[in-house]
Amino acid sequence: MIDKKEFGNLIVDVLNRNIEDNLNQKEAILAPVDESQYLVAGPGSGKTTVIVLKVLKYIFVDEVEPSKIVVTTFTNKAANELRNRTVKWAESIIGYLNLDYKFNLNDLIIGTLDSIAEEYVSRHMDVEVIDKFTSSAIMMQTLLTNQRNNDRKLKQFFKMMKNHQGGISTSELNSQIQNLKERLMYDMIDYTEFQKHATKEAIIYEIISDYYSQLSDRNMLDYSLLERTFYDLLTNSQTELLNDVEVVLIDEYQDTNYLQEQIYFKLAGRATRNGGNITVVGDDDQALYRFRGANIDLFTSYADRIEKSLSIVPKTIFLQKNYRSTSNIIDFVNEFISLDNIYQKSRTADKPPITVNIESSEKLPVFGMFRNNIEELSTDLSNLIYELKTDKTIYLQRNGNEYVINLGQNPSLALLANSPKEINSFNKKRLPFYIRESLQYKDENLVVFNPRGQNIESTEIVSLFCGLLLVNIDSNSLIEESLDNIPPHTKKILRSWRKHTMEYMEESQSEVITTNDDKINLVELLNMVSEEVSFLTEQSNENMIYHDIIRDTIIQTNAAINTDGYITTDQIFWHILVPIATGAIQVDDDLFDFSLEDNVNIMSIHQSKGLEFDVVIVDVGSDIYNNQSSSAFKRFPKDGGMAYNLEKYINNTMDLSYTSKLSGRDEAFNDMIRRYFVSYTRAKRLLILVGLSSMKDGYKGDFQDNIKIQNVATGWSRDGKWHWDGLDNLIQL
Numbered sequence: 001m002i003d004k005k006e007f008g009n010l011i012v013d014v015l016n017r018n019i020e021d022n023l024n025q026k027e028a029i030l031a032p033v034d035e036s037q038y039l040v041a042g043p044g045s046g047k048t049t050v051i052v053l054k055v056l057k058y059i060f061v062d063e064v065e066p067s068k069i070v071v072t073t074f075t076n077k078a079a080n081e082l083r084n085r086t087v088k089w090a091e092s093i094i095g096y097l098n099l100d101y102k103f104n105l106n107d108l109i110i111g112t113l114d115s116i117a118e119e120y121v122s123r124h125m126d127v128e129v130i131d132k133f134t135s136s137a138i139m140m141q142t143l144l145t146n147q148r149n150n151d152r153k154l155k156q157f158f159k160m161m162k163n164h165q166g167g168i169s170t171s172e173l174n175s176q177i178q179n180l181k182e183r184l185m186y187d188m189i190d191y192t193e194f195q196k197h198a199t200k201e202a203i204i205y206e207i208i209s210d211y212y213s214q215l216s217d218r219n220m221l222d223y224s225l226l227e228r229t230f231y232d233l234l235t236n237s238q239t240e241l242l243n244d245v246e247v248v249l250i251d252e253y254q255d256t257n258y259l260q261e262q263i264y265f266k267l268a269g270r271a272t273r274n275g276g277n278i279t280v281v282g283d284d285d286q287a288l289y290r291f292r293g294a295n296i297d298l299f300t301s302y303a304d305r306i307e308k309s310l311s312i313v314p315k316t317i318f319l320q321k322n323y324r325s326t327s328n329i330i331d332f333v334n335e336f337i338s339l340d341n342i343y344q345k346s347r348t349a350d351k352p353p354i355t356v357n358i359e360s361s362e363k364l365p366v367f368g369m370f371r372n373n374i375e376e377l378s379t380d381l382s383n384l385i386y387e388l389k390t391d392k393t394i395y396l397q398r399n400g401n402e403y404v405i406n407l408g409q410n411p412s413l414a415l416l417a418n419s420p421k422e423i424n425s426f427n428k429k430r431l432p433f434y435i436r437e438s439l440q441y442k443d444e445n446l447v448v449f450n451p452r453g454q455n456i457e458s459t460e461i462v463s464l465f466c467g468l469l470l471v472n473i474d475s476n477s478l479i480e481e482s483l484d485n486i487p488p489h490t491k492k493i494l495r496s497w498r499k500h501t502m503e504y505m506e507e508s509q510s511e512v513i514t515t516n517d518d519k520i521n522l523v524e525l526l527n528m529v530s531e532e533v534s535f536l537t538e539q540s541n542e543n544m545i546y547h548d549i550i551r552d553t554i555i556q557t558n559a560a561i562n563t564d565g566y567i568t569t570d571q572i573f574w575h576i577l578v579p580i581a582t583g584a585i586q587v588d589d590d591l592f593d594f595s596l597e598d599n600v601n602i603m604s605i606h607q608s609k610g611l612e613f614d615v616v617i618v619d620v621g622s623d624i625y626n627n628q629s630s631s632a633f634k635r636f637p638k639d640g641g642m643a644y645n646l647e648k649y650i651n652n653t654m655d656l657s658y659t660s661k662l663s664g665r666d667e668a669f670n671d672m673i674r675r676y677f678v679s680y681t682r683a684k685r686l687l688i689l690v691g692l693s694s695m696k697d698g699y700k701g702d703f704q705d706n707i708k709i710q711n712v713a714t715g716w717s718r719d720g721k722w723h724w725d726g727l728d729n730l731i732q733l
Helices: 004-013 023-029 047-060 076-097 113-124 132-150 152-161 170-186 191-195 202-217 223-235 258-273 302-310 327-338 374-389 431-442 460-473 478-482 488-508 522-532 541-561 569-582 629-634 641-654 664-680
Strands: 037-041 069-073 109-112 247-250 277-282 315-319 367-371 394-398 401-405 413-417 600-604 613-619 683-692
Touching: 004 047, 004 076, 023 047, 023 315, 037 047, 047 069, 047 076, 047 247, 047 277, 069 076, 069 113, 076 109, 109 113, 113 223, 113 258, 132 152, 132 170, 132 202, 132 541, 132 569, 152 170, 152 202, 152 641, 170 202, 170 223, 170 258, 170 488, 170 569, 170 641, 191 202, 191 641, 223 258, 247 258, 258 277, 258 302, 327 664, 327 683, 367 374, 374 394, 374 413, 374 431, 374 613, 374 683, 413 431, 431 600, 460 488, 460 522, 460 541, 460 569, 478 488, 478 569, 488 569, 522 541, 541 569, 613 664, 641 664
Parallel strands: 037 277, 037 315, 069 109, 069 247, 247 277, 367 683, 413 600, 413 613, 613 683
Antiparallel strands: 394 401
């Protein structure tokens, strides 16, 4: 249809993408259709552009039908962006050349692995795929049955997994049982065989077995079981519609687990037999999801693994040219990622440093803001944020140099932290709380967006939403007070919902129609409640997100457990209200469809993955006052933590050949280095590190005048060396 040279010209002339100045990109994009590739793509290196242009090259040059191209990525949001850009650019080429294009671009198979798996599994099986909330709700019910959540051996096992650091709540027990259940599935463990090795912890497998029995009885699959079912269909050649696949393109491969790898290898075998290829794209320095079962070794050793498994020899290409950040930021992150010698052993072999695409006229250094206490820090930081967002010019004289900061009207800005929670578990206010409070005092029109700042069950809108459900189905608290085996925290949340709702009804003089019928049309009830709380959803994007999460998860749970369109009050309590009150719902990043440009965005480092902002402020220790071991896990790890201990427990039982041989401490250090590397590389024009003064100056102890606080984020390597002593490499604000 089009030759390779003409396609290269179209990239420049029609799509306005100059690949002539980036030979590695050009090589990746214009590769022959039968060339498999291993693309190591650094931050800001244009990997989405490369993926889209590769797909267009296969379509227009190699004449691969869209229905034979599979592209997977990590989130639904990223998948939608890939699809939309691919279709848009394809239509631009078709229009420019006035082509009579006979294939349907909507036939492209683009999505998350789970969404693709669900599509094909549902063609072969009549099943319901449940989301994480419904899965958590069912697991919670099995955990609470016969008061198993109070089992001493169960609690001891998971306390041991977390190195006996603090107690363990019912909500945490539920979460960790799910994590173990998923790890066994993702590591493709023979569950029956594994269960035989259980001793004191045998009750865990009773709970998991009961959970799977409930799924089977209701014809349900959770996400991990969905992937395993998809793998089995591929293994048995029962997915005939994928037999003709020619191209498999996988984004974010560094966050792949073993089961997913085996699925991709099944698809790769088909693609190469059909004269096509498999290409994986990722970056080992940006791997963030080991706690979900991802295995970085599957990425760094990918070339060897696929050659041994399928005799495929992929071509390694490094995409290291950065199109996002200024040269000063690039120099800073290159130095940071090179500080720890042991970490270098975990990286892809021969990996080059990041390079700058174009020298920017902006020569702003990396700044630091450190204050004596959180009140001083939040005051000065909120003043700075306000000035940056309102086009104020900031003049600084430091070390004989003058710095002028003016990023124009309303630059995009994010404050990144390990946790965006505004109040900690000890009810103490944190930096995100003070920043929100201070900025809203300065300017009520300045929107602070922090949807994970609170536990969702404690937010105002969810309290009212769930409280209205509660009052409607149990107006006199008779059912609520009769519930046995409910954790104290859950009872407290249920009572707070009811109290909040009764106060609202009295103040607004509203009446809620209550029902004495044990058969309830939950969808109708939800519609009524949504209308009642609409005044809150109109107040902020955060409220809208909370509302949508609650409503969508309740509707899916209702669809999964009702049989005739109706649901009982007991089912509403046990499958919906109790799990929500226990903390089973988490905010889904795919719901962040709102523009982040105008807001002051507060988010976790994990949330920021794949995003970029003009200004990035990274909290490297606003709540770390000293060098005590209680804070080591978030600055200078002493052990591997829960994720590592679960890995070790499984590996010691089954002796898995593909798991890491590193110590828990080394794994934790590597994870932390990657986490801060991701945070620092989100910045386009201005990067600021913030924390307490003790983070750079040390603090006075009982027997020492100056005790340094070891912190990976501030330039410490695991051998105890401080490479950025005193943080003199930062210009202090």
